[in-house]
Every structure is written in structure tokens, then in C-alpha cells.
Amino acid sequence: MSLKILVVDDEKDMLALLSRYISEDTAYQVQTENNPMEALAVFKQERFDLVIMDLKMPKMGGLDLLRQIKKIRPDTSAIIMTAYATIETAVEAIQEGAYDYITKPFRRERILLTIDKALQWRRMIFENMSLREELVQKDATRPLIGSSNAIKSVIQEIKQVAPTTATVLITGPSGTGKELAARAIHQFSLRKAFPMITVNCTAISENVIESELFGHVKGAFTGAWKDKKGLVEEADGSTLFLDEIGDLNLSMQTKLLRLLQEGEYKPVGSTRTRHADIRFVAATNHDLETDIKNGMFREDLFYRLNVICLHMPGLDRRPEDIPLLAQHFIKKYALLYQKDITQISESALKHLKAYSFSGNVRELENLIERGVIFCRTTALEPEDIFPGAGVPADIPSSEMSRDILEMPFREAKEAALALFYNQYIKNALTHSSGNISRAAEKAGIQRQYLHRLIKETGLDAEGFKFSS
Ligand SMILES: Nc1ncnc2c1ncn2[C@@H]1O[C@H](COP(=O)(O)OP(=O)(O)OP(=O)(O)O)[C@@H](O)[C@H]1O
Helix, strand or coil: CEEEEEEECCHHHHHHHHHHHHHHHCCCCCEEECCCCHHHHHHHHHCCCEEEECCCCCCCCHHHHHHHHHHHCCCCCCEEEEEECHHHHHHHHCCCCCEEEEEECCCHHHHHHHHHHHHHHHHHHHHHHHHHHHHHHHHHHCCCCCCCHHHHHHHHHHHHCCCCCCCCEECCCCCCCCHHHHHHHCCCCCCCCCEEEECCCCCCCCCHHHHHHHHEEECCCCCCCCCCCHHHHHCCCEEEEEEEEHHHHHHHHHHHHHHHHEECCEEECCCCCCCCCEEEEECCCHHHHHHHCCCCCCCHHHHHHHEEEEEECCCCCCCCHHHHHHHHHHHHHHHHHCCCCCCHHHHHHHHHHHHHCCCHHHHHHHHHHHHHHHCCCCCEEEHCCCCCCCCCCCCCCCCCCCHHHCCCCCHHHHHHHHHHHHHHHHHHHCCCCCHHHHHHHHCCCCHHHHHHHHHCCCHHHHCCCCCC
């Protein structure tokens, strides 16, 4: 089936010209529209692979049209045409999701080349998306990687406890695989036919967590215009994974205790008690016993959760797992980024083993992903893994690495951003001694946003506690 292109411009001559170029020189199907509103209506009805649009049009400008199109089908490729070659326009168009922009007047070969590239990009996005889905699926069922005695005994314990209905509390520093362990417990359990429901207790704000968990009835509060099912109801018959349980406030802890003890809960605004048959798995990187002493965590809830405790050790306790994990992530990201990388050099491994991973396996995974993006050969070298600032990569570089500057634009942007996040956050946490609220205030961003960034970067704020 040939690919379809929609061209939108208020100048009819331009439409005729582009239509002629495309139909004479390519096998793509082309359709034209001189009214952006009508173009949008057509786009809603039909699937197009690429939309080429003029920037300045009456009724609706090209950037607005682009935004609407990306909202409807984000994987559509787009090219903006403009008579004004300003860098701001180009940046804005690219930020809104356009593949490229082209200035009028353009040569026939130039526009045809841009069209080909935009369509190739779309195909690549498509392939990457299905690859990503495949990888996510595999991640969900894949056992924990590692050959150390520590990880072997965790796997053994998981296999033993999984088929029971016992509540499991998974402890350990950030990025050690607690969520992966929870998935494995569910996967080896008798409930695996149903999806495991995950609640991230940090990510949900305090005022919505109750209704997220227990649901609400119509009229319970302003905006509750119909009944809403909570995650507890969705987890009925399956496993409920309470991630970062140490972040739950005391009043929610009390409600959760009731659910754990009696299997009972009440949706917000309801007087009727409901029942749910749930297997609970919880995880935390807090020291809950200290939290109990400080009055931050209910002791009775702790004992309810801690029927079976699985501890995920930090990477510093099992450095012998680093080579196997590194190899595993190389395979994963080489496949994702379609690169022919199969190995890691002895020297790179030596540096990794000597590196202090405050973010544990997640940080190792991020470093390898970055390495795969940078690598130009078939084996990862230390400079690929720690680009920009030499090895190890803790010293901020004042100049952007040559490697980045020589990459294709999109890869370079991704690599530079990853480097920026990592170094900015490390610096902020070092100065705040690991205090996230203070670091966020100084950076002028919300605490929750910084928390998310820290997690995505694979760092662990705890590791910065005594750093300054
Ligand atoms: N043993 C392992 N084998 C393979 N991948 C792992 C392993 N441990 C962790 N990972 C990977 O590291 C990343 C972090 O793991 P996960 O989210 O399970 O950690 P966590 O302990 O729950 O972190 P946090 O406390 O920050 O929520 C994930 O991408 C996961 O797939």
C-alpha cells in the first residue's frame, strides 16, 4: 500500500506544484487542501503518513494545525513550509513535533529528499515503538539478572513465596530491582492470568490518593460527577503492588491497614463497605523501623506487610553481577537503537566495577544506554559510557563532547540532555546533601518533578547525604 501525503497551503499554485512533484517523482499518494480547517477534518477521517503544511495560513496557522494533528495521531510525520527562515520558527516547529522545516522557494530535489527522510523517520519510529513494546513485555516476564549468591538467593525466595498468598515487603536501595522482584512474584503466582496493579505512593498526590486507591461515588466531592472504580477494585483477584509505601501518609496507612486486615474498604463518599481479595506486595527504600521510631510509619501496618521480607542488595554488595547486567543491557539497547554492538571492553568493565553506583542497577542501565548511543564500534569503551567528562563522569565538562557534536542531531540532543540531567542533578544533590526539597527549591522546580527526574536518571538522593 503506498504511503499517503496531505499538503496544506492557502496558495493554490503551491499545492499544484507540490502535487505535481510528488506524483511525477514518487509512488506516494498525494492529497491537497487549501483550507487548514478542512484539512483537519479530512485528517480526522483518513490516515496520512505525512502532512506538509504552510506556516502562515488564514484561520489556522501551520503550528496550530501541527499541534492538532499530533494530538490526534502523534506518529504522523510533518514538514512545515515557511517563507521566513528564522531559527525560532524552526525550533518551535521541531519542538511541536515536526520532522523538519523547509523555506520557500525550494528546489524540487530538496523537497523530495525532505519528504523521503520524513517518511523514513516515521518508519523508524514505528519499528522502535513495536520494539519498545516487545522489550517492555519481555522485561515484565524476565527473571532478575545476576550470578551473585545474593541475587540467586533472592530468586530462590521469590519462587518459594510466589505461589502462596502471603504479603511480601521488598526492601532495598533505589534502583535495585524491587519492582522487578514484585513482577516476578506476581508472574510466578497463581494470579498471573490477571494483570498486577501498581500504585506508586509517591507519584500520587496526597489529596487524590484515597480516591485513586478506593474509588469514589458520584457527588463525593466537586468534580466527582460519576462513580469511579479505584485501583483496589481493579486488583480484586490479583496482586496489588504498593511501590514506595514508606511515602504514604499516616491517615492512608490506617485505611490500608483495614484493607490488609479485613479485606475491607470504602470508596470516598460511600457508606457501604466493600470487600476485595487481594495479594499485597509492597516495596520501599526507607528504613521503616526508623520511620516507626520517628512516628512516620504505623508499627501495626509494618508487621502486617512484613510477613515475608525480601531484601534487594545494592550493587556495591554484588559487584560480580556488573558484567552480566552490562551485557544484558547492551543486548537490550543495541536492539532498541539498531546498533551492531555486542561487547564491552575489559577497560570499560574495569571502570564500571570501580564506579560507585548511587542509583544501583538503574544507574548502570542508564550508563549502558548512553554508551550504546555514543558507541561507534562493536564494543563499548569507557569514553562511550562516561562521555564528555572523561572517566569517571563526575566532573562537569564546560564544553560539549566531540562525540556529541559529531552525532546526528536527534541522537546528539538526546545524549546531551541525558548528560545535562545527570550532571545538573548530581550537582544540585551534592549541594543540598541529598535533600530533595532544598535542591528543588534552589533549582526553582517542584519537588515532585525533581523526584521524578532523579528516578529517571537512576540516581539515589540517599547517596548524597554526606557529600558536601
Ligand atoms: N537484577 C536485575 N536484572 C535486570 N534488570 C534489573 C535488575 N535490577 C534492576 N533492573 C533494572 O533496573 C531498573 C530499576 O529497577 P526497579 O524499578 O525494579 O528498581 P526499584 O528498586 O524498584 O527502584 P525504586 O526504589 O527507585 O523504585 C529497571 O529498568 C529494571 O529493569
